[in-house]
Amino acid sequence: MIKKDFLWGGAMAANQCEGAYLEDGKGMSPxxxxxxxxxxxxxxxxxxEIAMNTNYGYYPSHQSIDFYHRYKEDLALLAEMGFxxxxxxxxxxxxxxxxxxxxxxxxxxxxxxxxxDECQKYHMExxxxxxxxxxxxxxxxxxxxxxxxxxxxxYLNYCKVLFQRYGKKVKYWITFNEINMIxxxxxxxxxxxxxxxxxxxxIVYQAAHHQLVASALATKMAKSINPEIQMGCMLAAGSxxxxxxxxxxxxxxxxxxxxxxxxxxxxxxxKYPSYAKKIWSEKKITLHMEEGxxxxxxxxxxxxxxxxxxxxxxxxxxPEIKGNVADGNAITTLRNPHLDITPWGRQIDPLGLRITMxxxxxxYEKPLFVVENGLxxxxxxxxxxxxVDDYRIEYMKKHIDTMIEAMNxxxxxxxxxxxxxxxxxxxxTGEMEKRYGFIYVDRDNEGNGTLERKKKKSFYWYxxxxxxxxxxx
Ligand code: BG6
Numbered sequence: 001m002i003k004k005d006f007l008w009g010g011a012m013a014a015n016q017c018e019g020a021y022l023e024d025g026k027g028m029s030p031x032x033x034x035x036x037x038x039x040x041x042x043x044x045x046x047x048x049e050i051a052m053n054t055n056y057g058y059y060p061s062h063q064s065i066d067f068y069h070r071y072k073e074d075l076a077l078l079a080e081m082g083f084x085x086x087x088x089x090x091x092x093x094x095x096x097x098x099x100x101x102x103x104x105x106x107x108x109x110x111x112x113x114x115x116x117d118e119c120q121k122y123h124m125e126x127x128x129x130x131x132x133x134x135x136x137x138x139x140x141x142x143x144x145x146x147x148x149x150x151x152x153x154x155y156l157n158y159c160k161v162l163f164q165r166y167g168k169k170v171k172y173w174i175t176f177n178e179i180n181m182i183x184x185x186x187x188x189x190x191x192x193x194x195x196x197x198x199x200x201x202x203i204v205y206q207a208a209h210h211q212l213v214a215s216a217l218a219t220k221m222a223k224s225i226n227p228e229i230q231m232g233c234m235l236a237a238g239s240x241x242x243x244x245x246x247x248x249x250x251x252x253x254x255x256x257x258x259x260x261x262x263x264x265x266x267x268x269x270x271k272y273p274s275y276a277k278k279i280w281s282e283k284k285i286t287l288h289m290e291e292g293x294x295x296x297x298x299x300x301x302x303x304x305x306x307x308x309x310x311x312x313x314x315x316x317x318x319p320e321i322k323g324n325v326a327d328g329n330a331i332t333t334l335r336n337p338h339l340d341i342t343p344w345g346r347q348i349d350p351l352g353l354r355i356t357m358x359x360x361x362x363x364y365e366k367p368l369f370v371v372e373n374g375l376x377x378x379x380x381x382x383x384x385x386x387x388v389d390d391y392r393i394e395y396m397k398k399h400i401d402t403m404i405e406a407m408n409x410x411x412x413x414x415x416x417x418x419x420x421x422x423x424x425x426x427x428x429t430g431e432m433e434k435r436y437g438f439i440y441v442d443r444d445n446e447g448n449g450t451l452e453r454k455k456k457k458s459f460y461w462y463x464x465x466x467x468x469x470x471x472x473x
Pocket of ligand 1: 177372427429
């Protein structure tokens, strides 16, 4: 059952849309040193120490889609589609260029003031991620990112400025984008450089612990500033299926899902789950907790569970399937023979969204929020200038249908925000031509183009769809 106040809309992130990477006092962010995949992004994102010492010439994030200067035009287009909500993130380095500056950068603060005012003008609820792969680069260089516990206080200092300034304008906050991503791409999730010879699991799970404490304390702080604020965690979701009914495959899926849920268990239930000890022991991790950490985690759980869903994942141990893999949004998955796959290697599984939502809701019994879902593919401009993206419409329709089915199953869900509602720079590949938007942006993988916006066929479809939802209320 779709409620009257269901939040239909879309999502973007500062590091992938704003550009203006050094404008008005902004400091460097992790994405600002990464090239596109054609120029070595994969090596650079897993080995940022190389990226820091390499001049790649062209950096997609530096100008991106120039949302920083075009947000008014862009929000007007989203409003035309009838958006009820718009998710974006705040660039930490726009507010604190070095991450630990004494005073915040007023020009950066003003930008978000204007942006949220613009949202308000269109009655669009802003949904704001505090850190979306965006720990200031200076903190990577001087502290080693989130592996250093001092990041907790620096993050809280940043949060305090945000909640005091925007606490009345923004109700829905997300503390960290896809918190489980830190164990897969530490530079994205935690602004960390982990060298091959280092004990990666020890470093990333400790850093995640710092984020969990920071997230709980940020929740405490937000509520003290405005009790109306709703704080969310955020998961790169997509349930793991077992490859077969062989119990060893089923068990492999149980363990993979536990790894995915571990941090969300803490953020929702207020404590590490019992299986955490097994994971730490198998990975030879000694987690350092300070006195009081457990109490903090238990006292300030989140209000809702935001998640991205691109596909389900698959695991198993049968030798014949080893090596046959697909892209599970940075998390390795086996290729599922029952699913279609995009040219970028992502499998398409609409029913998996219903399964994932039921899994999450059964486990947590807290409202869910779909804050990312979408199809990243190339779009073709026809001779008459139109963009007929029927494949995107089909993808979205099917996913929205299964989301509604999940809600009919009894799952409480706050809203549906499609990812990359305006084409933007891909986080994984740095490409522009892996497009997710309802709105096309004239810019290619090498940064050529006018940045002009163009409505795709899906723009009109989503607009009609939201209107039809309004009419059935
Ligand atoms: C999510 C991220 O993991 O997936 C986004 O939160 C990202 O930042 C999205 O853009 C899609 O992935 P990609 O690699 O296609 O940009």
